[in-house]
Each structure stands twice: as C-alpha cells, then as structure tokens.
Amino acid sequence: MFSVSVPPVSVGSNVFFALALCSISVLVLLLLRRFVTIRATPAYILVPIFLALALPASVVLLVPIDLASSSRDGTGPKAIWLPDRVVLVCWRIAYWLIFMLTWAILPLLGDYVDSGYREPKARILYSLRSNARYQLIVLACATVGLIYVSISNGFDFTSIKGLVMALAYVWGLVLAIYLMGHGLVSIPRNLFRNANISGRLRRFQAHAPKVHERLMDAVNELENLNSQVDQLQQRKTGTARDFQEWIEDLAESSGSSDVRVPILESADTSATIPSVITERYLADLTRRLQRARHMKARFVDEWDRLVQSAADLETIMNSAASKKLEFAPAPRRSSCLPKMKFLTPYMRYQLYYNIIPTVRLAFGAFFAVASVCIVWSELIKSLAPQLSAVTWTVVPKWKDEKPLGFGNQVIASAWLLYMCVAALVGVNDVQVWGNRALVRRNTYGESACWYASLVARLTVPIAYNFLTFLPKDFRRGTTFYKFLGQLINLTRLGKWFDFIFPIFILLPICATLFNLYGRIKNICGFGLAEDDDIHDVENNPAGYGMGGWREGRDLIERELNGYGTLAVSSRGGRSTWASDREEGDSRGSSRLRVPVAEGSRSPRTSQTQRPVTAPTVVDDEEEEENFFKSFAHRVRNTFETTNTPQWFNGGEPLRLPRWMSGDNTTTEDGGINRLFGGRAVPGRLRLG
Structure with missing residues (x-):
C-alpha cells in the first residue's frame, strides 16, 4: 500500500x-x-x-x-x-x-x-x-x-x-x-501632554486666536466672492447674457449671507468684474467659491470643536471640588462617553479626572517604547x-x-x-x-x-x-519580496537606498523633539509643523500679548456666553474669568479693562447659544513662581499703581484731623474730649 x-x-x-x-x-x-x-x-x-x-x-x-x-x-x-x-x-x-x-x-x-x-x-x-x-x-x-x-x-x-x-x-x-x-514622536508626546487637563486647556486657549483669525478671513473671503457674483447677476447686457444660467447657478449656490458678517470688516467691493465675461473667468470664480465655502466649513467645524473641547475641560476642572461631573448637552461633541446614561456623576468624575489621564500616561509610555524599538530596528537592520x-x-x-x-x-x-x-x-x-x-x-x-x-x-x-x-534568509522566502524586493534590488543603487536611507529617520525625529521647525520659523519667518501653540505656551506662560492664551481664553468665553463665533477681538473686552478677577484684586494689575459694548454682540438665535459653564481658576502663574518672585511682583505692582498725593504736587495743602486741630476742642462733639467720655457717636462704644 x-x-x-x-x-x-x-x-x-x-x-x-x-x-x-x-x-x-x-x-x-x-x-x-x-x-x-x-x-x-x-x-x-x-x-x-x-x-x-x-x-x-x-x-x-x-x-x-x-x-x-x-x-x-x-x-x-x-x-x-x-x-x-x-x-x-x-x-x-x-x-x-x-x-x-x-x-x-x-x-x-x-x-x-x-x-x-x-x-x-x-x-x-x-x-x-x-x-x-x-x-x-x-x-x-x-x-x-x-x-x-x-x-x-x-x-x-x-x-x-x-x-x-x-x-x-x-x-x-x-x-x-x-x-x-x-x-x-508625536503619538506618545501628545498622550503625555493630554494627560494634564490644565495644560491641555491652556493649549486649546493658545490655539484659539489663530483658528478665530482664519475663520474670520475665510468668511470675509467668501463674502467678497459672493459680492462679485451679485455684480455679475446685476449685469444683463453684453457677454454676461451668454453665461446667464451659469451665473444664476452661482447665485443660488451662494445662499444667504452669514448673519455674523456685519461684525467683521465690510466686504471688499474694489474687486470689480471684467468688462468681457469669459468661460475661463467664470470657471476661476467657481473654483474660488468652492474652495472658500469649504474653507469656511473647515474652520467653523474646527472652531466649534475647539470651543466644545475647552468647555468640557473646564467642566472637568470645576468638578474637582464637588467630585461630581455633569456635561452640558452639546450636539457637536464627538465622544460618546458623556452621553452614556449609566454613568453616575461621581463615576463620570473618576473616569475623566483620574482614569483617562492615567490610561493616557500608560499608553504614552507603551507607544514611546514602541517608537524606540522601531527606530532601533531601522538603525540596526x-x-x-x-x-x-x-x-x-x-x-x-x-x-x-x-x-x-x-x-x-x-x-x-x-x-x-x-x-x-x-x-x-x-x-x-x-x-x-x-x-x-x-x-x-x-x-x-x-x-x-x-x-x-x-x-x-x-x-x-x-x-x-x-x-x-x-533576517535576510527569512524575508527572501516571502512572496512580497519575490514580487517587489527583487526588482527594487535590481541595481546596487536600489539596494543601497533601501538599506541606508531609512537611517535618515533620525532627522524628522530630532526636528520634532528639539523644535527645529520653531527655530526655523523664528529665523526665516515660516514654519512647517503645527506645533507652535505648545511652544508659545512654554515660552510665554503668562499669556500676555497678541495671540496669547489669555486672548484665546476670552474668545472661548465669549462663544460660550453666546456673543457669537465671530465676535470682535477680546483685547477690548472685560474678562469674567476668576483668574483675572483674583489677579486684578490681589496683584493690583494696572491693565486697562473696558466693559464689552452692548452693540458688539452678534445676533444669535436661541438654538445656537451654548450653555454657560462656570469659570474656574486656570492660572498656573503662581505655581511657577517662588515666594521671593511673588513678593517682588506684589511690591512692584503696589508702587506702580499708587497715585501721587495732590499735596505733594503743590495742590491742596495738607489738612490735620479734627481731633488734632485746636478748633472746637471744647465742643461737645469735637476735639479730644471724645476720647474721654464726650458725646457718644451712634453705633460706637462710649467710655466712662
């Protein structure tokens, strides 16, 4: 057999x-x-x-x-x-x-x-x-x-x-x-940074001015293009009649103008349309309109997600005192965890305040080890x-x-x-x-x-x-190597490139680790990586100046209070955050604070208004200062904000108190007799 x-x-x-x-x-x-x-x-x-x-x-x-x-x-x-x-x-x-x-x-x-x-x-x-x-x-x-x-x-x-x-x-x-x-580098580093709730909120605030500015530019650009379409629609003679249907389609697709545009700068009417309308001009205008609409949709979505994330982080930080966490209803929230009904407020607090940051740290350490292993394999292979x-x-x-x-x-x-x-x-x-x-x-x-x-x-x-x-003997037996690897290694140049070039992975790794792109931006005036907000927070922890996290914080606050997505700049507005109020009271800050004008509010419907989240103290400046620096800042603010008395400048002469003056010392209610049993002042204690 x-x-x-x-x-x-x-x-x-x-x-x-x-x-x-x-x-x-x-x-x-x-x-x-x-x-x-x-x-x-x-x-x-x-x-x-x-x-x-x-x-x-x-x-x-x-x-x-x-x-x-x-x-x-x-x-x-x-x-x-x-x-x-x-x-x-x-x-x-x-x-x-x-x-x-x-x-x-x-x-x-x-x-x-x-x-x-x-x-x-x-x-x-x-x-x-x-x-x-x-x-x-x-x-x-x-x-x-x-x-x-x-x-x-x-x-x-x-x-x-x-x-x-x-x-x-x-x-x-x-x-x-x-x-x-x-x-x-970015995956483990973002996990480590996002584990810190206050630091993550600060980065959102630092990123807010840039997103807000791009959003305003996108809306203005779209309004300028819509004004050109309106001018084309009004022209009924000449070459415009040949493309009347095309122009009508552009006018219908543009829709109604945004109600938030009047708080921005007026539309640019200087871009006049040419006297001869051609197919190429209309195609270019259509292409620019399509890009402008999607650009506006992009930054509206990014701004809404940024504001919602900042509001959620603010709510998580506020829950540290009560040990209970309740998120306000929001349709733009991407995560499904806040919508789970079986989570009690205390369980939700433990999940967002303790468990999720710990899990992020654990995954950050795990992925950091994985990144090191991949880099080591690239270098040693x-x-x-x-x-x-x-x-x-x-x-x-x-x-x-x-x-x-x-x-x-x-x-x-x-x-x-x-x-x-x-x-x-x-x-x-x-x-x-x-x-x-x-x-x-x-x-x-x-x-x-x-x-x-x-x-x-x-x-x-x-x-x-x-x-x-x-190993070489193992990979040569695979079908993928026989199909692609042999053709790549057909010449010595291909073989050298395949095994030597991956070593250059150290260049982007070092550039990301040591912020070489930020240094190039400071020298040449442009940047490649969208990591500038993190380094702005690190280099400017106080957040003062144009584009700082304080300006972003005020912009987010205005959106949460229903002032509108495209509100005016926060530099002229009064902040209602607890950190600024305490700073103004305790440190004697001399910054000018002007109340927000009523006319600066944007007309918003009740459906678009967001619930107001209670503010909390997110200012970490005192934690970064020691006792001596804090004492020096307080003394300096005290002297800088003290007004010079008028008698020192030659104005009204110095007046002595009534009890030190020789006038009316024998009267019943004046002079020094009050100290020895004179007439009792209502609400005060009488001696004798």
Missing part, C-alpha cells in the same frame, strides 16, 4: 480572510461616512476613494499572511495562511491598483473636481493641463532611470517593470520615512537584523525554521499598523499641504482625493520597509 500525502487545505484561513476583507470594507465605509456625505457624493469620486483606503488596509492584513504562508512546513502552520499562488495574485491586484490610483486616477480626479467648469470635456482638459507638469517631471526621471538600468542590466521588459516599481517605491519611502519620524526588536517579537525562532504562529501574525500586524498610523499622524502635524483638510461630513472632493492618494502611496513602502527588519 502506498500512502498518498494530501496537501493541506486552507479552508478556515480562506473564510477568515474573506471575513477580514468584509470587515475592512465596512470600516472604510464608516470612515467615508464620517468625512463625506455618501449620498451626495458622485460614484466616480466615491469608488476610487474607497479602493484607495480599502486596498492599503488589506496590505496590513496581507503581510502577516504572507509571512506565515512562506514559512509553513508540510503539515501547515497553526496560523492564517493561503497558497502561494493566491498570495501572489493578491499582491499583484493590490499593488497595481494602488499604483494606478496614486499616480494617475486620483490626481486627475482631484483636479477634475476642482476645475470649476461645467462641461465634462472642459473639466478633463483642465485636469490634464494641471497634471501635465507633474507627469513631465515623472517622465523625465523615468527616462534617466531607464538609461541607468539599461546600462546596468540590459534593456528588457523586466528592467522596465523594475524601474517603474523602484521609482514609485523610492518616492513613497522618502515621504513615509519623513512622516513616520514625526509620528513616532543593515548591520545585524537579528538584533532588531521586530525580529525578537515576530520571528524569534527563525533559525529553527519553525512556521509562524497566529500570535506572531497578530504582533506583526500591530507593528505594521503602528508604523502606518505614525505616518498618517505625521501628515496632520506637518502642514505643507496647502489648504487641504478633512472636515466632518463636508470634506472637499479634491482634498478627499488627495488624502486617499497619500494613504495609498505610503502603505506599500512602509510594508516593505517593515519586511526589511526581518
């Missing part, structure tokens, strides 16, 4: 993989629903964005499956695995779809949405013209690379395909290393990859040629997911992307295409960079 060995069948792994893909699709749809309106978004925008997010998420799932599939023995590993052919097909589908989305479809689609033209043909031509320069630069680099590869390995189809994949990988790796370096932290946790027994287990797959997915999240956090920290932003339920179509393209562009280089952490 001959025994026939039946190859293992991955039925359970196939079911798990299918369910995992369905779960990823559902999560991506929920993410899209948070940032865009699915019903109002056209399918030609929604489908590419969905694929650009779902495919990178499947890469995070596919890498651990590839590791387990390539290391299995004859009986099959105790993990999720797929046949080699299936894994190869999955890699081909994911990689080339991501390649086409990031380099062709999404850039053209973003400019198509942002063109401003009405006809599809004009939109396509505008999109092609806008991307022509970018595509020419890519083509020039590809031509130079093709010449180099042809000289090194000959001219064939494999060399061309390897060149295309290597160039895409190089560009993605440069961007991924730069952004991931920021994120590896070209010398001794077996000493990297990823190798210790993912394949600790790779020399024994044992298959990967399910626990090792989970750890590999966690490492790869943290690296991708760090890169995406770096996207938010490094503000070099223009005015693109993600807005809840109102993200601009061009911004959505750009962010989806960036997510897809970063995932594959990060995944292969994670694979280089593992």
Whole structure:
C-alpha cells in the first residue's frame, strides 16, 4: 500500500480572510461616512476613494499572511495562511491598483473636481493641463532611470517593470520615512501632554486666536466672492447674457449671507468684474467659491470643536471640588462617553479626572517604547537584523525554521499598523499641504482625493520597509519580496537606498523633539509643523500679548456666553474669568479693562447659544513662581499703581484731623474730649 500525502487545505484561513476583507470594507465605509456625505457624493469620486483606503488596509492584513504562508512546513502552520499562488495574485491586484490610483486616477480626479467648469470635456482638459507638469517631471526621471538600468542590466521588459516599481517605491519611502519620524514622536508626546487637563486647556486657549483669525478671513473671503457674483447677476447686457444660467447657478449656490458678517470688516467691493465675461473667468470664480465655502466649513467645524473641547475641560476642572461631573448637552461633541446614561456623576468624575489621564500616561509610555524599538530596528537592520526588536517579537525562532504562529501574525500586524498610523499622524502635524483638510461630513472632493492618494502611496513602502527588519534568509522566502524586493534590488543603487536611507529617520525625529521647525520659523519667518501653540505656551506662560492664551481664553468665553463665533477681538473686552478677577484684586494689575459694548454682540438665535459653564481658576502663574518672585511682583505692582498725593504736587495743602486741630476742642462733639467720655457717636462704644 502506498500512502498518498494530501496537501493541506486552507479552508478556515480562506473564510477568515474573506471575513477580514468584509470587515475592512465596512470600516472604510464608516470612515467615508464620517468625512463625506455618501449620498451626495458622485460614484466616480466615491469608488476610487474607497479602493484607495480599502486596498492599503488589506496590505496590513496581507503581510502577516504572507509571512506565515512562506514559512509553513508540510503539515501547515497553526496560523492564517493561503497558497502561494493566491498570495501572489493578491499582491499583484493590490499593488497595481494602488499604483494606478496614486499616480494617475486620483490626481486627475482631484483636479477634475476642482476645475470649476461645467462641461465634462472642459473639466478633463483642465485636469490634464494641471497634471501635465507633474507627469513631465515623472517622465523625465523615468527616462534617466531607464538609461541607468539599461546600462546596468540590459534593456528588457523586466528592467522596465523594475524601474517603474523602484521609482514609485523610492518616492513613497522618502515621504513615509519623513512622516513616520514625526509620528513616532508625536503619538506618545501628545498622550503625555493630554494627560494634564490644565495644560491641555491652556493649549486649546493658545490655539484659539489663530483658528478665530482664519475663520474670520475665510468668511470675509467668501463674502467678497459672493459680492462679485451679485455684480455679475446685476449685469444683463453684453457677454454676461451668454453665461446667464451659469451665473444664476452661482447665485443660488451662494445662499444667504452669514448673519455674523456685519461684525467683521465690510466686504471688499474694489474687486470689480471684467468688462468681457469669459468661460475661463467664470470657471476661476467657481473654483474660488468652492474652495472658500469649504474653507469656511473647515474652520467653523474646527472652531466649534475647539470651543466644545475647552468647555468640557473646564467642566472637568470645576468638578474637582464637588467630585461630581455633569456635561452640558452639546450636539457637536464627538465622544460618546458623556452621553452614556449609566454613568453616575461621581463615576463620570473618576473616569475623566483620574482614569483617562492615567490610561493616557500608560499608553504614552507603551507607544514611546514602541517608537524606540522601531527606530532601533531601522538603525540596526543593515548591520545585524537579528538584533532588531521586530525580529525578537515576530520571528524569534527563525533559525529553527519553525512556521509562524497566529500570535506572531497578530504582533506583526500591530507593528505594521503602528508604523502606518505614525505616518498618517505625521501628515496632520506637518502642514505643507496647502489648504487641504478633512472636515466632518463636508470634506472637499479634491482634498478627499488627495488624502486617499497619500494613504495609498505610503502603505506599500512602509510594508516593505517593515519586511526589511526581518533576517535576510527569512524575508527572501516571502512572496512580497519575490514580487517587489527583487526588482527594487535590481541595481546596487536600489539596494543601497533601501538599506541606508531609512537611517535618515533620525532627522524628522530630532526636528520634532528639539523644535527645529520653531527655530526655523523664528529665523526665516515660516514654519512647517503645527506645533507652535505648545511652544508659545512654554515660552510665554503668562499669556500676555497678541495671540496669547489669555486672548484665546476670552474668545472661548465669549462663544460660550453666546456673543457669537465671530465676535470682535477680546483685547477690548472685560474678562469674567476668576483668574483675572483674583489677579486684578490681589496683584493690583494696572491693565486697562473696558466693559464689552452692548452693540458688539452678534445676533444669535436661541438654538445656537451654548450653555454657560462656570469659570474656574486656570492660572498656573503662581505655581511657577517662588515666594521671593511673588513678593517682588506684589511690591512692584503696589508702587506702580499708587497715585501721587495732590499735596505733594503743590495742590491742596495738607489738612490735620479734627481731633488734632485746636478748633472746637471744647465742643461737645469735637476735639479730644471724645476720647474721654464726650458725646457718644451712634453705633460706637462710649467710655466712662
């Protein structure tokens, strides 16, 4: 009898993989629903964005499956695995779809949405013209690379395909290393800083003036553009008649003006419309209107979230005395924890005041260790990859040629997911992307295409960079290495770049740790990272001056008191915060405080007014001063605020008290007799 060995069948792994893909699709749809309106978004925008997010998420799932599939023995590993052919097909589908989305479809689609033209043909031509320069630069680099590869390995189809994949990988790796370096520092640092409630509130207050100023600029810009549309609508002769329907559509889409605009500066009417109306002018005006509307929606959403977060933090700090926490109802609050009914006020206080800050500190320490392990793996992988932290946790027994287990797959997915999240956090920290932003339920179509393209562009280089952490003999057996790694290492230049360049992750890490961007901003007048508010608080703890946290605190207070989102500057307003009142009474502050004029209030309906939260003392200035500094400040304020007496300046002469003067000393109610039993003054004690 001959025994026939039946190859293992991955039925359970196939079911798990299918369910995992369905779960990823559902999560991506929920993410899209948070940032865009699915019903109002056209399918030609929604489908590419969905694929650009779902495919990178499947890469995070596919890498651990590839590791387990390539290391299995004859009986099959105790993990999720797929046949080699299936894994190869999955890699081909994911990689080339991501390649086409990031380099062709999404850039053209973003400019198509942002063109401003009405006809599809004009939109396509505008999109092609806008991307022509970018595509020419890519083509020039590809031509130079093709010449180099042809000289090194000959001219064939494999060399061309390897060149295309290597160039895409190089560009993605440069961007991924730069952004991931920021994120590896930003994630644990933000957790540590947010654990301090008062410090987090102070940072919100320091950030408030900038958001408020940008919001006012966005509203003014939109009003100026709407005034141009009004002028176009009034013109009934000449070339304006040819585009009357287009102009009417612009007027209808502009809607009614904001009721808060009159408290700002008046609209700029100097921008007159040209005498000859052309299609290009109307397309440019439409494009600017679309951007201005979404810019206003962006900063309105950011301002509302900032004010709501500051109010919640203020409420948490106020609950320290009563040990009870109750949040005011607010529809803009993103967290669902304050809405849970089963939490008592005391439990809610313990949760927000003690438990959540402690959990943030614990996660901050955990992610700090994870960041150090990733940086160590980047530095050591070209010398001794077996000493990297990823190798210790993912394949600790790779020399024994044992298959990967399910626990090792989970750890590999966690490492790869943290690296991708760090890169995406770096996207938010490094503000070099223009005015693109993600807005809840109102993200601009061009911004959505750009962010989806960036997510897809970063995932594959990060995944292969994670694979280089593992030992050489182990990673060469994976399907991903055979599909992408061999083509990247086709030349010596590609091999050197793959293993040496990730060391430069130390540059963004040092720049974030030591605030090099803030120093560059002070020298050159511009900055790259949106971390200036933190350093402004650290460098100016008193908060005085333009744009300080005191001004932001007053702006937030006005919004909570119902004065309006676009209230006038707080420099002329009287603060009702307890910290300022105590400071003015105890320290004798000489700052001018003018009551807010009644006419400065913005007309707000009852639905838009926010509940007033009781103020608390958030001034940490006394804690930062010792006894001698505090005493010196009090003495200085006393002398600075003391008025010079008039008799010293030659005015009214000095008058002696009546009891010291010689007049009326014998009268019954005057002189010194009062001290020895004279007439009793009502309400006083009589001696004798």
